Amino acid sequence: GAVVSQHPSWVICKSGTSVKIECRSLDFQATTMFWYRQFPKQSLMLMATSNEGSKATYEQGVEKDKFLINHASLTLSTLTVTSAHPEDSSFYICSALRGDRGFETQYFGPGTRLLVL
Amino acid sequence: DQQVKQNSPSLSVQEGRISILNCDYTNSMFDYFLWYKKYPAEGPTFLISISSIKDKNEDGRFTVFLNKSAKHLSLHIVPSQPGDSAVYFCAATIGGSQGNLIFGKGTKLSVKP
Numbered sequence: 404g405a406v407v408s409q410h411p412s413w414v415i416c417k418s419g420t421s422v423k424i425e426c427r428s429l430d431f432q433a434t435t436m437f438w439y440r441q442f443p444k445q446s447l448m449l450m451a452t453s454n455e456g457s458k459a460t461y462e463q464g465v466e467k468d469k470f471l472i473n474h475a476s477l478t479l480s481t482l483t484v485t486s487a488h489p490e491d492s493s494f495y496i497c498s499a500l501r502g503d504r505g506f507e508t509q510y511f512g513p514g515t516r517l518l519v520l
Numbered sequence: 521d522q523q524v525k526q527n528s529p530s531l532s533v534q535e536g537r538i539s540i541l542n543c544d545y546t547n548s549m550f551d552y553f554l555w556y557k558k559y560p561a562e563g564p565t566f567l568i569s570i571s572s573i574k575d576k577n578e579d580g581r582f583t584v585f586l587n588k589s590a591k592h593l594s595l596h597i598v599p600s601q602p603g604d605s606a607v608y609f610c611a612a613t614i615g616g617s618q619g620n621l622i623f624g625k626g627t628k629l630s631v632k633p
Binding site for chain 2: 407409412444445446447448449452496498508509510511512513514516
């Protein structure tokens with residue numbers, strides 16, 4: 404099956420610092436990747452759609468200048484949380500889209516737990 | 521405004537019995553529905569899906585039923601096994617593509633030996 408990895412799996416940082424999370428598709432190329440955020444007892448909320456070689460598309464209410472997304476290759480997308488604050492503490496999950504148009508499947512990474520002190 | 525709702529946050533079932541997880545949706549434009557299974561500290565894993573042109577899809581112990589008129593779908597697991605204990609997310613999309621999934625909040629299933 405398709406494998407998607409995330410690094411790091413967890414991170415603790417001080418308020419005001421920036422944190423970069425990597426999402427890799429290990430055995431397939433992904434033109435499109437997605438970034439989700441999940442707060443406790445809540446559903447996965449799509450933050451943005453990352454397209455290789457072009458700008459990411461952000462969902463309403465997600466600050467693009469705070470959550471920087473770079474999809475520089477077909478196997479790697481990065482999410483940088485800039486000037487992180489405690490309210491950014493959450494579980495961040497990426498997914499990669501694999502398959503032909505209309506028959507795609509999202510494969511999810513294991514997630515990254517971010518705690519901002 | 522939640523477009524996909526899983527009203528039961530948790531469900532406990534005895535091993536060997538049937539587990540029924542429910543999901544309701546409000547957007548009549550949704551035409552493709554998926555169930556994902558998620559273990560702690562892991563990302564969701566695709567389980568089974570159903571297109572709106574069908575009312576049932578079966579894969580081994582897992583069956584998904586869709587009632588379009590009621591905007592309701594359910595996942596049946598039979599027989600339930602302890603390894604099925606996880607959080608199950610219902611998701612919906614438009615156009616048959618998984619490109620834009622709308623997730624429910626999930627139901628935590630506990631299967632007791």
